[in-house]
Structures are given as C-alpha cells and as structure tokens.
Amino acid sequence: MSDDFESYEYDEEEQQVSRSEIKRQHLALQALGERLVSLKPAQWEEFGFSDVMLDALQESQRIKSHNAMRRHIRRLGKLLNQEDTEKVELLFKRMDDRAMQDTQRFHRIEQWRDRLIDGDDKTLSDLLDICPNVDIQRIRQLIRAGKKEREMAKPPAAQRKLFKYLRELDIK
DSSP states (O other): OHHHHHHOOOOTTOOOOOHHHHHHHHHHHHHHHHHHHHSOHHHHGGGTOOHHHHHHHHHTTTOOOHHHHHHHHHHHHHHHTTSOHHHHHHHHHHHHHHHHHHHHHHHHHHHHHHHHHHSOHHHHHHHHHHOTTOOHHHHHHHHHHHHHHHHHTOOOHHHHHHHHHHHHHTOO
C-alpha cells in the first residue's frame, strides 16, 4: 500500500477544485440568473440562450411565491452552467457601462442647469461655445424663470424645462 502511494506522482496540472470554489461558482451563476429575471423579456433575446433557458426565464414571470422564486433561481443557475456565461457577463457589463454613462450625462446636464441659473452671462457664453445651435431667446427665458422660481421658492417647473432643453441639446 505504501508502494502505491509513493509511486503516484502528483501532476501539477491536475488541480482539485474545492467545494468552496464550486459553491462560489454556483452562487455566481445564481446571481446572474437573478439578474436575468429582472430584465425585460425582449432583452433575453440578446443573450442567444438555448430554448430550454429561454423557457425557464419565461416561466420565472409566472412565479409569485418568494420561496418558489428562490428555487427557480437555483434552477436558472444550473441551466446557466450549460450556457456561455462569459458572453452573459460581457453583455451585463455593457449594460452597466451604458447606465453609468447615462447617469454621468444626467449629472453633467444638471450641473449646467444649476450653473446657468446661478451664474452670469459668462456661463451662457460658455454654453454657446460648446453648443452653437442654442436658441438664445428660449434659454434666456428659461434661465430667468428658473431664477424667479428659486427666489420665490416655487416648484421647479421652469428648471425642469431648462433641464429638458439642455438634454435635447446633447451637451458633452
């Protein structure tokens, strides 16, 4: 028996995957499944899933019970093991990047709106340098109305209109 043990050579390429690692992988797949369930059905088509996976995702829309959904998420994790998870993660990363860019754009427009209402003609001329197609008369009216709203502590209707107009301009 000791001869068998000594004659066995450990191959470094042969790696044992621990139970903990397997569990982490299953939990990661379940997290992907949970995220897929939260998407709209039209978005599932982008992933190029098998028919079995698409059927399981469609089935998730009918499930109302919390415990049943937890079991279904585990099932989705097992099904995702058969799919190209790298592609799924890449598509989610793109979606996240797109959402982050939209958020940054939103904040940039908010900052311009606030600078225009708080600022002077210099801020408006900076905007004109960036966006020469601005309707000057319209934006001046919106700025004046926004300042007036702030002074009188009224609801920000004109400020919203200014924000919407700046969003239409697509400021970089």
